[in-house]
Amino acid sequence: MASGNSVMCLLADPEGKPFGNPLYLPQNVGPSELNILVNNLQNNDEKFPYAFYVNDKELLGQLGAYLLENNVSVEQVLKIVCQPQAVFRVRPVTRCSATITGHTEAVLSVSFSPDGQHLASGSGDTTVRFWDLNTQTPLHTCKGHKNWVLCISWSPDGKQLVSGDKDGHISLWDPNDGKANGSPMNGHKKWITSLSWEPSHLQTPSRRFASASKDGDVRIWDSMLRKCVMCLTGHTLAVTCVKWSGEGLIYSSSQDCTIKVWETSQGKLIRELKGHGHWVNTLALSTEYVLRTGPYDYRTYQFSSSDEMKEAALTRYNAAKRDSPERLVSGSDDFTMFLWEPSINKHPKARMTGHQQLVNHVYFSPDGRWIASASFDKSVKLWNGSTGEFVATFRGHVGPVYQISWSADSRLLLSGSKDSTLKIWDMRTRKLREDLPGHADEVFSVDWSPDGKKVASGGKDRVLKLWMA
Amino acid sequence: MFAKKRYAEKAVMKKTLAMHSEKSKRRKVDDNVQEGAIPAYLLDRDETTRAKVLSNTIKQKRKEKAGKWEVPLPKVRPIAEDEMFRVIRSGKRKTKQWKRMVTKATFVGPGFTRKPPKYERFIRPSGLRFTKAHVTHPELKCTFNLDIIGVKKNPNGPMYTSLGVMTKGTVIEVNVSELGLVTPAGKVVWGKYAQVTNNPENDGCINAVLLV
Numbered sequence: 001m002a003s004g005n006s007v008m009c010l011l012a013d014p015e016g017k018p019f020g021n022p023l024y025l026p027q028n029v030g031p032s033e034l035n036i037l038v039n040n041l042q043n044n045d046e047k048f049p050y051a052f053y054v055n056d057k058e059l060l061g062q063l064g065a066y067l068l069e070n071n072v073s074v075e076q077v078l079k080i081v082c083q084p085q086a087v088f089r090v091r092p093v094t095r096c097s098a099t100i101t102g103h104t105e106a107v108l109s110v111s112f113s114p115d116g117q118h119l120a121s122g123s124g125d126t127t128v129r130f131w132d133l134n135t136q137t138p139l140h141t142c143k144g145h146k147n148w149v150l151c152i153s154w155s156p157d158g159k160q161l162v163s164g165d166k167d168g169h170i171s172l173w174d175p176n177d178g179k180a181n182g183s184p185m186n187g188h189k190k191w192i193t194s195l196s197w198e199p200s201h202l203q204t205p206s207r208r209f210a211s212a213s214k215d216g217d218v219r220i221w222d223s224m225l226r227k228c229v230m231c232l233t234g235h236t237l238a239v240t241c242v243k244w245s246g247e248g249l250i251y252s253s254s255q256d257c258t259i260k261v262w263e264t265s266q267g268k269l270i271r272e273l274k275g276h277g278h279w280v281n282t283l284a285l286s287t288e289y290v291l292r293t294g295p296y297d298y299r300t301y302q303f304s305s306s307d308e309m310k311e312a313a314l315t316r317y318n319a320a321k322r323d324s325p326e327r328l329v330s331g332s333d334d335f336t337m338f339l340w341e342p343s344i345n346k347h348p349k350a351r352m353t354g355h356q357q358l359v360n361h362v363y364f365s366p367d368g369r370w371i372a373s374a375s376f377d378k379s380v381k382l383w384n385g386s387t388g389e390f391v392a393t394f395r396g397h398v399g400p401v402y403q404i405s406w407s408a409d410s411r412l413l414l415s416g417s418k419d420s421t422l423k424i425w426d427m428r429t430r431k432l433r434e435d436l437p438g439h440a441d442e443v444f445s446v447d448w449s450p451d452g453k454k455v456a457s458g459g460k461d462r463v464l465k466l467w468m469a
Numbered sequence: 470m471f472a473k474k475r476y477a478e479k480a481v482m483k484k485t486l487a488m489h490s491e492k493s494k495r496r497k498v499d500d501n502v503q504e505g506a507i508p509a510y511l512l513d514r515d516e517t518t519r520a521k522v523l524s525n526t527i528k529q530k531r532k533e534k535a536g537k538w539e540v541p542l543p544k545v546r547p548i549a550e551d552e553m554f555r556v557i558r559s560g561k562r563k564t565k566q567w568k569r570m571v572t573k574a575t576f577v578g579p580g581f582t583r584k585p586p587k588y589e590r591f592i593r594p595s596g597l598r599f600t601k602a603h604v605t606h607p608e609l610k611c612t613f614n615l616d617i618i619g620v621k622k623n624p625n626g627p628m629y630t631s632l633g634v635m636t637k638g639t640v641i642e643v644n645v646s647e648l649g650l651v652t653p654a655g656k657v658v659w660g661k662y663a664q665v666t667n668n669p670e671n672d673g674c675i676n677a678v679l680l681v
Binding site: 123360361419436445 | 504508509512646649651653655657
């Protein structure tokens, strides 16, 4: 049958723009042949791997088999969406390579530096500790806070670490020798809930960062001058999360059910995003991973000058953002999430419902395709990153899921929960890939290193666990 | 009258002066760092602390070998047979007295079918059969309504254990899957032992305390 042998196909990119004219493809092509075809069409110098989707379902076998299974008519033009995937592949971690004690109280936050060379953790025993990744032992113990260290954040150039505590004091630390850069900075009256640095493509070396607190303000600090430059007030209740976007805006979410958009030169309120019915717990930006890792990617870790770093950060940022505006997703206590395009519109783009308990943490995948949400209803849900449509649910945890983290190639998702286990979920099969038990008590914080080699997790049992493949 | 007004003014002035001097005075900050550190996203939430993971399995294995378990009620009142059973007379002239009816709470299990009535010696009335128990966690001090899986040991004797009689001090096994406990190896715990703490035949319900 002549018509059964070839199909009219139109290859398109994730935003919908076609790569060329529709062409006839024989039915026995599979993903590998399509890969070669698309790379030739795009005239790519490097061969990128692609994933192909027809009607939002991934094409895994031959085209003909797919058509038979789904009874797709061959008379219409078949639209195949080609998603570029990361060139490098991260292997899932399977074993706990080290359990490092050191903290005398629960570990509250764990974070890898953007270049993946340093690991820092903040704890309820008021210290920030740096850990050596090569020997898997403690490196420095930084004393200076007088109360629990609630959040830590690395600057995108990897040169500084800032930590906020339960009294509202903020300290800066140098990762190489573990010394504080001066005494703690005061300003907030209640505890710090979130910290976020200015992206490195806007300024290198990193100077400014924003802090959110329970007292309802967001303050912008300068790390060189060591003082508060601006104070953005407006929220009536605690600010739960603050994010500095790549477009130079600051987004802050609060318990008063709103999200406010601020501009950073004068500290004026630009927009207010209303829609949630209860506390907004968490925010995530589509370019968040790129902003966090700054100029570093899996190839280069050394830069000769700050201008070079700024340029590298800018190219990475533009590649991740493509042409569409930045998207923001917010998770709330009202069991739903909203997808916004805050620089354009104050109305949400999509409302993502489905969770049965409050949403604690949302995170865009590094390539911006997926949104993952962790909720207290023991499940992790996967949503489409551009439209907000629901894709899959990952069930397996027996306790509320606290934090999630993506691997750098967006193929694996890690979740840590109150039931003391970490679980790795595969994006291709949409199933559980690895189960990582071992913690004796709740897991409060997880992080995947940007080079994809290690995972660090800390929790109530006071030990830091390093996992490797 | 003016004296009173002036007195009131002086008092207010003294108070404000004291407040101002307090601000400039340097006071030693006492570090009261509380226990039980929780991350920022849990700070405003009033969550009950959940049960800790099962304690060391080696300790448990050692205990099992010794056959001795620490239970909250080590001693129970011994129950006589004529208190536990009531004699049922049967037969045409009601002279046969070999049947007994249990007068205490029992658990029979989901797949239970009676023996043929002519031959059953021990009758467990359905009104005294229970499937759920109110189990209290000793550390969290909260009570859950959990399904009973089986009767492990009745201290009054092995015959009562095999009949499934639950009196005060009986160790039963309950279904704890809704508590979300996980072993150190990562497996989900779904059954745990609990000890009955009340007299179910007097109260109409079974109250037990979880053995952690």
